[in-house]
Amino acid sequence: MKKLHLLVLLAGLFVRQATASPAADLTLRVAPERDVIYNSGSREVVVQIDLDARRPEHSKRAPMNLAVVLDRSGSMQGAKIEKARQAACVAVDHLGDDDYFSLVTFDNDTDVLLPPERVGGERHRDELKSRIDRIRPGGGTAIYAGVALGAAQVRRHLEKEFVNRVILLSDGLANVGPSRTSDLAGLGRELRRDGLSVTTVGLGDDYNEDLMTALAEASSANYYYVRDAEKLPGIFAEELGAAHSIVARSVTIRITVPAGVRLKEIIGQPEIQCRGRSADIALPEYFGGDKRRFLARCVVEEKSSAPIEVAAVDLKYEPADGGRAEPQQQAAKIDFTDEEKKADASVRMEVMREVSIVGNRLAKEQAVKLADAGDIKGCTDLLRNQAARNAALPAQAQVPGLAMENQKLEDAAKEVESKGQLGKGTRKGIQYENWQDKYQKR
Numbered sequence: 001m002k003k004l005h006l007l008v009l010l011a012g013l014f015v016r017q018a019t020a021s022p023a024a025d026l027t028l029r030v031a032p033e034r035d036v037i038y039n040s041g042s043r044e045v046v047v048q049i050d051l052d053a054r055r056p057e058h059s060k061r062a063p064m065n066l067a068v069v070l071d072r073s074g075s076m077q078g079a080k081i082e083k084a085r086q087a088a089c090v091a092v093d094h095l096g097d098d099d100y101f102s103l104v105t106f107d108n109d110t111d112v113l114l115p116p117e118r119v120g121g122e123r124h125r126d127e128l129k130s131r132i133d134r135i136r137p138g139g140g141t142a143i144y145a146g147v148a149l150g151a152a153q154v155r156r157h158l159e160k161e162f163v164n165r166v167i168l169l170s171d172g173l174a175n176v177g178p179s180r181t182s183d184l185a186g187l188g189r190e191l192r193r194d195g196l197s198v199t200t201v202g203l204g205d206d207y208n209e210d211l212m213t214a215l216a217e218a219s220s221a222n223y224y225y226v227r228d229a230e231k232l233p234g235i236f237a238e239e240l241g242a243a244h245s246i247v248a249r250s251v252t253i254r255i256t257v258p259a260g261v262r263l264k265e266i267i268g269q270p271e272i273q274c275r276g277r278s279a280d281i282a283l284p285e286y287f288g289g290d291k292r293r294f295l296a297r298c299v300v301e302e303k304s305s306a307p308i309e310v311a312a313v314d315l316k317y318e319p320a321d322g323g324r325a326e327p328q329q330q331a332a333k334i335d336f337t338d339e340e341k342k343a344d345a346s347v348r349m350e351v352m353r354e355v356s357i358v359g360n361r362l363a364k365e366q367a368v369k370l371a372d373a374g375d376i377k378g379c380t381d382l383l384r385n386q387a388a389r390n391a392a393l394p395a396q397a398q399v400p401g402l403a404m405e406n407q408k409l410e411d412a413a414k415e416v417e418s419k420g421q422l423g424k425g426t427r428k429g430i431q432y433e434n435w436q437d438k439y440q441k442r
Contacts, residue, residue, distance in 0.1 A: 025247040026286060027052045028315040030330040033351040037336050038343035043300040046267065047311045047332045048293065048351045049255070053247050056288040062246040062320060064099040065162040066091065067116070069150035071170035071203075072105045076137040080203060083229040084169055087236040089129045091167070094240040095119045100162075101128065102153035106146030107138035108176050116153045142176035143168070144183060147198060147215070151191050161322075163243045163285070164196045165221070167236070171203040174211060181211045188218025192284065197221035199239055203229060205424040209431045220284050222441075225432035227425065245288030248325070251317040253281040253294070260301050261310055267295040268358040268438065286317065291440050295351075295358060300334075307335040349396040356393055360386060360405065361437045364430050367412070371422045383413040 029050040037043055068088050076084065088103060095101055102116035113135065119125060150166045158164055178184070188198055197219040200212040203226050216223035222242075224235050256278045257263045263279055266272040272281055272294075281294060298310050315328040337343055363386040370379035387406040412426055422430070436442040 024328070025054055025319050025325060026251065026315065026317055026328075027054070028253075028313065028328045028330055030311070030313045030332050031348060031351060032310060032332040032334055033348055033355065034343060035334060035346040035348075036343045037300060037334055038340045039303045039336050039338050041340065041343070043303075044264070045298050045300065045310055045332075045334060046351060046355055047255075047296045047298060047313075048348075048354060049253065049296060049313055051251075051253065051283075051286075051292045051315065053286050053288055053290040056245050056247055061096065061244040062163045063159075063161065064095055064240070064243060065116070065154050065157050065159065065164045066095065066100065066240075067102040067104060067150040067153045067166045069104045069106065069146045069166055069168045070135065071107075071141060071143075071146070071172065072135055072137050073107045073141045073170075073172055074137055074139055075141075075172045075206065079229045080171055081135065081137050083232040084203075085132050085135055087169065087232040088132045088135075090233045090236045091240060092119060092125050092128050092132070094237060094244075097121060100154075100157045102150070103132065104146055104150040104153065105135055106142045106149075108140040108142060110142060110145045110149045112149065112153065116156050140176045141170065141172040141174055143170055143174040143211070144178040144187060145176070147184075147187060151194075151196055151198075154196055155194070158195060160195065160249075161320075163246055165243055166191075166196060166198045167201065167239065168198055168212075168215070169201045169203060169232070170207055170212070172206055173208050179211075181208070181214045184211050185214040185218040188215045192219045195284075197284070199223070201226060201232070201235060202428070203232065205428060209428045213431065213435055217435075223432070223435055225428050227428075242287050242289075246285055246320045247288050248286040248317040248320055249284065251283035251286050252315070253283070254314045254316075255279045255281075255296050256312045256314070257298055258309060258312075260304075261308070262299045262301060263311070264297045264299050267297055267355065268362055269294065293354060293440055295355060304336050307333055310334050349394070352394075352397045353399050356390065356397060357399060357437055360390060361434045364409075364434055368422065368427060368430060371416050371427075374420075376416055376420060379416050380413040383409045383416075 031048050033046040068091055070084050097120055099119050100116045101119050103114040105111050105113050147168055154164050198215055199221040200216045201224045202209055202212045213223050226232060226235055263274045263277055265274055272279055309331045312331045317325055319325050363382055367379045367382045387409040390402055390406050415426055416422055
């Protein structure tokens with residue numbers, strides 16, 4: 001009898017394992033900053049929305065269609081061009097035999113050094129790398145034309161199931177052809193609509209970080225600030241390793257609030273439009289291990305005596321393997337009280353911490369603008385006031401590294417006071433950290 005009972009238990013366990021649903025590629029989590037609102041106080045509530053991707057199995061990798069666009073302008077002499085060549089060779093080594101690879105170089109003019117073709121076996125890879133090793137620096141910096149020509153190579157084999165990517169590497173200012181930040185952002189949006197994205201790698205302290213960031217953001221790709229050329233091969237390896245791990249496409253997050261609640265903003269994301277009671281967030285691709293976080297600021301218009309669902313969040317996406325994903329929905333619910341202490345006790349410190357991180361980023365963005373405009377006092381006051389706000393946060397809301405962040409704010413303020421502006425490296429460092437914070441990269 002005991003043996004029969006054990007067999008039944010084992011059979012039941014086998015059936016449950018066989019019929020269990022596979023883990024979702026993406027996981028949605030929603031939480032309000034507090035569970036209870038004080039009726040006589042502010043009725044604003046921030047809803048935190050987390051979207052986490054599973055890490056794909058090692059055996060699975062997305063096929064790639066990659067174009068590398070390398071700056072060969074005169075400023076790339078010496079170690080820069082040597083490490084750029086090595087980085088391009090690293091890209092070849094990280095691709096599969098059936099992946100497509102092309103390479104475009106630019107200075108005053110542009111040139112297709114390697115038209116798109118499959119990488120193939122070891123002998124062909126060696127041929128590709130031999131041609132890359134012959135790149136030599138030349139004249140000016142035609143970034144727009146270089147990216148457009150690189151994108152044209154990717155378009156020759158554009159397929160939805162591929163990761164269609166351009167990687168741009170430059171160390172200088174665009175000085176040939178379209179060179180405004182808005183020009184490159186417009187190109188990025190155009191390429192994104194066509195299913196391409198442009199990762200940008202800025203080398204040294206002389207490139208235009210605003211332009212490189214705008215191009216990467218507009219095309220939904222990554223941006224890197226690399227001060228030391230020695231790190232270029234590692235950056236290319238990191239980027240291509242992540243790009244192979246795509247798990248979802250056409251990701252859409254819809255935030256909806258009920259009557260009596262207004263969706264005011266997605267904090268720190270002005271590009272996401274809130275239309276009264278709803279907002280849509282579109283993410284063309286999602287890669288393994290990615291984490292994205294959004295903070296929706298909602299306003300409850302009237303007092304209430306009953307709990308309400310302050311926001312509902314719906315998630316839809318297409319699995320990269322072509323299967324079907326069940327839609328997910330979560331809601332943030334809040335109650336009301338006439339006791340202020342009860343409302344304060346319901347605060348979620350993890351959400352408060354995230355709100356403070358975004359606030360810190362926005363303050364630094366504004367400080368950079370003030371410094372650029374020559375408003376020295378406005379910039380230094382803003383930086384120091386932000387450091388004071390950080391220090392005044394409750395102990396539970398203090399994020400790791402906050403003391404170091406405050407020191408950076410003070411150092412930047414002193415630099416602006418002494419030099420009348422932010423140094424190139426400091427400005428790039430602030431801007432890069434802001435980008436990393438916005439996209440949860442650090």
